Amino acid sequence: xxxxxxxxxxxxxxxxxxxxxxxxxxxxxxxxxxxxxxxxxxxxxxxxxxxxxxxxxxxxxxxxxxxxxxxxxxxx
Amino acid sequence: xxxxxxxxxxxxxxxxxxxxxxxxxxxxxxxxxxxxxxxxxxxxxxxxxxxxxxxxxxxxxxxxxxxxxxxxxxxxxxxxxxxxxxxxxxxxxxxxxxxxxxxxxxxxxxxxxxxxxxxxxxxxxxxxxxxxxxxxxxxxxxxxxxxxxxxxxxxxxxxxx
Amino acid sequence: xxxxxxxxxxxxxxxxxxxxxxxxxxxxxxxxxxxxxxxxxxxxxxxxxxxxxxxxxxxxxxxxxxxxxxxxxxxxxxx
Numbered sequence: 203x204x205x206x207x208x209x210x211x212x213x214x215x216x217x218x219x220x221x222x223x224x225x226x227x228x229x230x231x232x233x234x235x236x237x238x239x240x241x242x243x244x245x246x247x248x249x250x251x252x253x254x255x256x257x258x259x260x261x262x263x264x265x266x267x268x269x270x271x272x273x274x275x276x277x278x
Numbered sequence: 279x280x281x282x283x284x285x286x287x288x289x290x291x292x293x294x295x296x297x298x299x300x301x302x303x304x305x306x307x308x309x310x311x312x313x314x315x316x317x318x319x320x321x322x323x324x325x326x327x328x329x330x331x332x333x334x335x336x337x338x339x340x341x342x343x344x345x346x347x348x349x350x351x352x353x354x355x356x357x358x359x360x361x362x363x364x365x366x367x368x369x370x371x372x373x374x375x376x377x378x379x380x381x382x383x384x385x386x387x388x389x390x391x392x393x394x395x396x397x398x399x400x401x402x403x404x405x406x407x408x409x410x411x412x413x414x415x416x417x418x419x420x421x422x423x424x425x426x427x428x429x430x431x432x433x434x435x436x437x438x439x
Numbered sequence: 440x441x442x443x444x445x446x447x448x449x450x451x452x453x454x455x456x457x458x459x460x461x462x463x464x465x466x467x468x469x470x471x472x473x474x475x476x477x478x479x480x481x482x483x484x485x486x487x488x489x490x491x492x493x494x495x496x497x498x499x500x501x502x503x504x505x506x507x508x509x510x511x512x513x514x515x516x517x518x
Contacts, residue, residue: 203484204443206447206516207443207447207469207480208514210442210448210450210451211447211450211480212445212494213454214450214451214454214473217448217454217455217458218454218458221458225458227463229508229511229512230466231462231467232508233457233463233466233467233470233508234472235458235503236455236470236473236501236504236505237454237470237473238474238475239459240450240473240501241454241475243450243477243481243497244477244480244481244484246476246485247467247484247485247490247493248480248485250485252485252487252489252490252492252493253489255481255493256489256493256496258491259496259497259500259501261495262469262504263500263501263504263507264500264505266504267474267504268501268505270508270511271511273511274511279441282440282441282442283441286441286442286445299455312509312510312511313507313510313513313514314505314506314507314508314509314512315509315511316513317464317509317510317512317513317514318465318467318468318509319461319477320464321463321464321465322464322468323453324462324464325462328454333495336467336509338471339467339468339470339471339505339506339509340502340505340506340509341502342498342499342502342511346475346498346502347473347477349478349479349498350491350494350495351497353490353491353494354491356477356482356486357482357486357487357488357490357491358481358488358491362488362491365488365490365514368493369491369495369499370495370500372499373495373498373499373502373513376499376503377499377502377503377506389503400477406440406442406483407442407446409442409444409446409479409482409483410441410443410445410479412441412479413445413446413449413472413475413476413479414445414449414476416472416475417449417452417453417472418470419448419467420447420455420471421452421456421466421468421469421472424465424468425490439444
């Protein structure tokens with residue numbers, strides 16, 4: 203992958219990770235996790251691990267939905 | 279290089295017209311398909327936007343609609359021509375049902391986009407222009423100014439009614 | 440190719456706007472733009488039918504996630 207693209211998606215992943223840690227609001231944290239996964243997926247695809255990419259993109263949203271359910275229970 | 283940028287901008291305009299038309303035809307601004315879409319619409323309205331436009335934007339977020347159909351169809355045509363585009367339409371259809379959306383906006387958008395993109399490749403465009411163009415088109419609706427975009431969509435919705 | 444640069448640029452822009460926006464209901468459309476951009480990137484990086492499946496899987500997965508967040512934010516699934 204060309205350097206510019208690596209920098210761009212690395213930045214997205216970094217922003218996602220930083221904001222997951224720093225944002226206080228629970229929904230904000232969950233959405234930031236989505237940003238993090240979005241940032242790392244192009245790296246997986248670029249290396250040719252398409253099957254890993256398919257698996258990650260199916261499992262990561264399910265994992266965040268479980269976290270969301272924990273958030274809801276914590277709120278109630 | 280300038281030629282390719284112009285192609286991408288033209289593709290963006292074509293994709294914008296295509297997906298907005300199909301979504302408005304399928305009454306996306308009318309009601310929230312799922313409760314999440316209504317919540318997003320409420321927040322956009324609270325920020326100064328129009329409710330109908332916000333409802334359509336909420337529906338775009340919560341389920342694959344014509345915009346998703348157009349993007350995936352362009353990807354399909356890039357990878358495998360018309361069969362690729364139609365395979366993408368099938369994937370969009372499955373995605374719709376997984377998201378509990380009983381509508382056909384996504385599938386219709388994908389099928390139409392397959393033929394539009396393929397026809398454009400015969401006159402000098404390339405499918406990658408449409409991939410980038412569709413991303414630009416969705417940026418203008420969901421990524422620049424929610425208030426202005428929702429008001430524009432609401433005005434277009436009033437034309438349909 | 441230029442399309443890749445444009446899509447990557449849109450992705451970074453959308454990611455910044457997701458994080459800067461405070462209201463959850465307005466964060467989600469920006470996240471949606473990011474999902475579009477990443478789905479496009481996947482296919483632009485690898486011209487292969489499986490990449491189409493990966494892009495579709497990623498897009499449906501991220502839409503499902505956004506749907507879940509929006510529904511929970513709205514106060515639970517309406518039956």
